[in-house]
Amino acid sequence: MRKIRANRLYICLASLAVFGNGAFAAEFISSDGVELISLGLALILTVATLYFSLKAAAFFKNKTNSAKSRLSLPIIFISGILCILAAVYSLENLIEICANTLAKEISAGLIILSLILTVVAIVASKQKVLLKFSVLLLPLCLALILFIFLMSFPYMSIKYLEIKSFPEISPLITATAKRFVFGFLPVCLPLAVLCLDKPLSAVAGGAIGSGLVILTAVNTVLIFGSQFASELSYPYAEAVSAVSVGELFSRMDAALYPICFFPGIIRVSVQLTAAIKLLEKAKKIRKLSI
């Protein structure tokens, strides 16, 4: 029972980290079916990369326990630096997204709030509060995304999902690579480090996060169509804003906080926590070798 509960915690963390601001960071960059196919391919690549990163991390963990540990030192150090760079990139993305969708302008308050929340989340990660927060946030996120999807039925048109001809290979590869590298790759290594002992949970979480990204993308395409969505900076945020439920909720922008802001904070926290873990490990190995 305790094992299942521990797995659940890591599944939630991994899915929120993959979902993060992935749905927003991965812009609609082309038209006619390329978006959804490239997004699907990018997410398959993400889950595969996560799986192989976990394998690689497990391999290096064994090595660092052996006498050859000194050889692994540069790899661990570089991985730590990469995690920091990924966190900086994600934080910058998060602030930009929030500034454009929630606050409508970049304010100092928003930047300070994001930084404070990230630091709190990292400190909390040592006491496993970050994991528990994820367990609360994922169902809320999922419920809101489903609610918005159901409520947008009157605004949807199934004809936007029709793909008249299979897209050309070259733009498809470009779109997939762009989405994968800028949207999802930065979270694979940190997750592999944090979920080293729970590989299956991490992969399952990655798959759930991917599902959420696909759901938001399909929702956007069904409302705006591929071509118009590709002209918007943050199409899902615009879709959420366009949907209204009767007279009661004429705009649901507030739903973007749990969908966009908090998973983004979780993503940055995962990346920074992994960076701290790796750099601490590197320091320990260096001390041992001296």
Place this chain on the structure above:
Amino acid sequence: MKRLIFILLSSLLLLLSGCGREPDKTFLVSAVCFENKEGKILVTAEYISVSDTDVKEGYTAKTASIEAEGVSAAVSRLSGDMTKVLSFSHCAVVMLGKNLTAQNTRDVLSFLKNEEISLSATLVCVDDASVLNAETDSNLSTGYALVSLLKSRGELFGYGTHTKIYEISTARKQKTNIFAIPYVTLKDKKLSADGMMLYLDDTPRLKLDTKESIYYAMARNVYEGGMIEIEDRVEKQKATKIKEKEQEKDNLTLSSNIESEEIKNELEAFINEMQRKGIYLFSSHGFKNIKIEGESPD
């Protein structure tokens, strides 16, 4: 700890849902109108002040206008001339002047995508911004009164409901760039929205009356059902679906679920008339004859 996190999360969700602007420092724009004035863009905004001092005197909508070379320049100059920040996030209606050129219309629609105006705001066509001075039942603003008027007409006649910015922007991406938006005029100082303005390649091309607007909505599969006048009586028609069935040289056959023969014949005549005027509601080229068959589409 779980409770604490839950309370924190719920409070943030509920409390952070504001616009992030101080009401005392903001004018809420309820409608904005773009016109072409001797090659320049004339922008007119109807705004409401919601500050404490203004509310005591009662809500009154005011208008302000300015002209500039381009759309964004005009809007930023207008904002710069006001004593408070103009907030467009509650703008309900965007009016396109009848004299806007195709390029002007494209500029306006492109500008709207990047602004804080919600993509669910309604687009309408007007002769000029004098519509904003209409006498309305609403004591708040002409923009909001116009939205209510269009909504009730939509419920009554079943057309003109798919005219939000994103719906029009999506329609413009189809193979034939045709869209229609409500045409709003002043009649005895009151708002009148008796039909639609049909745009072809982003230029106002044809004024449709109420009945033509209904048939246009049917042809574009956006008709939601309502009252329709047939000869001297009024009938209630359900929502319709029309589909291209087969093409044979210059002939196109459509299938529809319309039961009334009279409505079907009138719709057929309307579509053929449109074809003759060069407005292709179905395929991207002209057909000499378009027929509607009675079987209901899947």
